[in-house]
Amino acid sequence: MNGLEISGLAALYIFLLAAFTGYEVISRVPVILHTPLMSGSNFIHGVVLVGAMISLGHATTPLEQALGFIAVVLGAANAAGGYVVTERMLAMFTSNKKGGQS
Amino acid sequence: MMTLASFTPLIQASYFIAAGLFILGLKAMSSPVTARGGIVWAGVGMLLATLATFLTPGLGNIGLMLIAIAVGTTLAWWSGKTVKMTDMPQMIAIYNGMGGGAAAAIAAVEFAHGEAHSPLVASLAALGALIGAVSFSGSCVAYAKLQGLMKKTFTLPAQNVVNALLSLATVGLGIAVVIGQPANLTLVLAFFALALLLGVIITLPIGGADMPVVISLFNAFTGLAVGLEGFVLGNPALMIAGVVVGAAGTLLTQLMARAMNRPISNIMFVPINAGANGEDEEVTGSMRALTALDAAAVMRYAQKVIVVPGYGMAVAHAQHKVWEMASLLEEAGVEVKFAIHPVAGRMPGHMNVLLAEAGVPYEKIFDLEEINAEFGTADVALVIGANDVVNPAARTNKSSPIYGMPILNADQAQNVIVVKRGQGTGYSGIENALFYGENTRMLYGNAQPVIGEIIQHIKTMG
Numbered sequence A: 001m002n003g004l005e006i007s008g009l010a011a012l013y014i015f016l017l018a019a020f021t022g023y024e025v026i027s028r029v030p031v032i033l034h035t036p037l038m039s040g041s042n043f044i045h046g047v048v049l050v051g052a053m054i055s056l057g058h059a060t061t062p063l064e065q066a067l068g069f070i071a072v073v074l075g076a077a078n079a080a081g082g083y084v085v086t087e088r089m090l091a092m093f094t095s096n097k098k099g100g101q102s
Numbered sequence B: 001m002m003t004l005a006s007f008t009p010l011i012q013a014s015y016f017i018a019a020g021l022f023i024l025g026l027k028a029m030s031s032p033v034t035a036r037g038g039i040v041w042a043g044v045g046m047l048l049a050t051l052a053t054f055l056t057p058g059l060g061n062i063g064l065m066l067i068a069i070a071v072g073t074t075l076a077w078w079s080g081k082t083v084k085m086t087d088m089p090q091m092i093a094i095y096n097g098m099g100g101g102a103a104a105a106i107a108a109v110e111f112a113h114g115e116a117h118s119p120l121v122a123s124l125a126a127l128g129a130l131i132g133a134v135s136f137s138g139s140c141v142a143y144a145k146l147q148g149l150m151k152k153t154f155t156l157p158a159q160n161v162v163n164a165l166l167s168l169a170t171v172g173l174g175i176a177v178v179i180g181q182p183a184n185l186t187l188v189l190a191f192f193a194l195a196l197l198l199g200v201i202i203t204l205p206i207g208g209a210d211m212p213v214v215i216s217l218f219n220a221f222t223g224l225a226v227g228l229e230g231f232v233l234g235n236p237a238l239m240i241a242g243v244v245v246g247a248a249g250t251l252l253t254q255l256m257a258r259a260m261n262r263p264i265s266n267i268m269f270v271p272i273n274a275g276a277n278g279e280d281e282e283v284t285g286s287m288r289a290l291t292a293l294d295a296a297a298v299m300r301y302a303q304k305v306i307v308v309p310g311y312g313m314a315v316a317h318a319q320h321k322v323w324e325m326a327s328l329l330e331e332a333g334v335e336v337k338f339a340i341h342p343v344a345g346r347m348p349g350h351m352n353v354l355l356a357e358a359g360v361p362y363e364k365i366f367d368l369e370e371i372n373a374e375f376g377t378a379d380v381a382l383v384i385g386a387n388d389v390v391n392p393a394a395r396t397n398k399s400s401p402i403y404g405m406p407i408l409n410a411d412q413a414q415n416v417i418v419v420k421r422g423q424g425t426g427y428s429g430i431e432n433a434l435f436y437g438e439n440t441r442m443l444y445g446n447a448q449p450v451i452g453e454i455i456q457h458i459k460t461m462g
Helices: A008-026 A031-057 A062-094 B004-028 B035-053 B062-082 B085-112 B119-146 B159-179 B185-203 B208-233 B236-259 B264-269 B292-300 B311-315 B319-331 B350-358 B368-377 B447-461
Strands: B304-309 B335-340 B365-367 B380-384 B415-420 B440-444
Touching: A008 B004, A008 B208, A008 B236, A031 A062, A031 B004, A031 B035, A031 B062, A031 B085, A031 B208, A031 B236, A031 B350, A062 B035, A062 B062, A062 B085, A062 B350, B004 B035, B004 B236, B062 B085, B085 B119, B085 B185, B085 B208, B085 B350, B119 B159, B119 B185, B119 B208, B159 B185, B208 B236, B208 B264, B236 B264, B292 B380, B292 B415, B292 B440, B292 B447, B304 B319, B304 B350, B304 B368, B311 B319, B311 B350, B319 B335, B319 B350, B319 B447, B335 B350, B335 B368, B365 B368, B415 B447
Parallel strands: B304 B335, B304 B380, B335 B365, B380 B415, B415 B440
Antiparallel strands: none
């Protein structure tokens, strides 16, 4: 595609380093944040929207356009839904000092 | 006049910054203090990457794209805003499935182009498609189950054999698609159909306490699928974000499975099914009930009460009442702590989220390892809508399907009060010996009115 040229070996290095990064970043998460974190990582793979846009953007036949359209709808829903849900959950963790004593 | 092509460095820079923001965001989400900032950072990264993509040279179908984005965003935004906190797990499942579906659809577009890809690229695309499609259909089934649209778990005769054959057939078709570049559309169609079917078949027999692990596993699947399609498209934002989430999700899945002492392979291939193994140890004795007034008195004059919340508290929306009760007890000089089993509720941390919503401070919430030794010194263990996570059979009964799972030792408290809707078994369908214990009293009813009644009684005791 029109992205920057990445050789197979460089791609392998990216894979390796990204995998270690993901592993390290999450290993220090307390249990209480596991659900928000799963939700947050769910939002982050919503970046699939970008790939879907590129796919649809280069689609020519009606079949490709239909598939690309589905990809963009699903990708956008993943990103938007993931954000809203994570935001709502995390909002509770910041405002709990005063509340609840009613 | 600037040509579109000259935007390319700008696009690459945006992807680079977005990838960095995603990783920083994940990192920030690992601490309660910075968590909220984390999601905002990741959100900025997403916005940046999406806007930059519009500058891609030669990008067509812009109108169609805008409509698709509007449709997907509006539906998800609205459903995400309106969903109840207790229904969060299935929403995460369905959004995650959509991501997997998107990754599979990207692969489908690549195959539909009808041009030959290198074997490596075609393999990556097919692998991403397989994983993404399984995640999509599997997550849909998980959603249907948690949402109550599908009550039962279905186990096919010779489930594991069917799974294995279907997996082999799907992989075989995938290889055929890869070898036969440019792809034969009929083969591609069959490949996708089988992959979707595989996701459904794998998820159907899985039930109860295993659900969070499965959702987490599919989350990791989607991440990996997105990463793989990133390699196909040569897009670093997808590669990095996808693989990071794939790795993080895999670790999270392992942590959850470990908390239940059930290897992931067991969850996927030998589903819990108490009815089928037929070797349930007879639970002897009878359940003894008590009134809300007695429960209030026992707790009001106790030194130390440990509350064990479970899914029953979540469905009854009783978390606010529970915290109100705990506050009253504390004012009366009773020490109150909350004990959270790693898989209480439908997701790890689900109970923490609900208690946080009710305003319970972190310092009062304890993990299994932190609190288990304390049950022996507690006057009362108040179990609210939890079942399998306090079932002593996990410690003692080797024939029990949950044998070996670490549990909260609520049975070691001087008195155990169990708030429960009825006499039935828990989500996994296993009898709970705790309910028949000498020191156990049952308080039947929906958690919210029951706790409300206890609150009234405690108030009158002053």
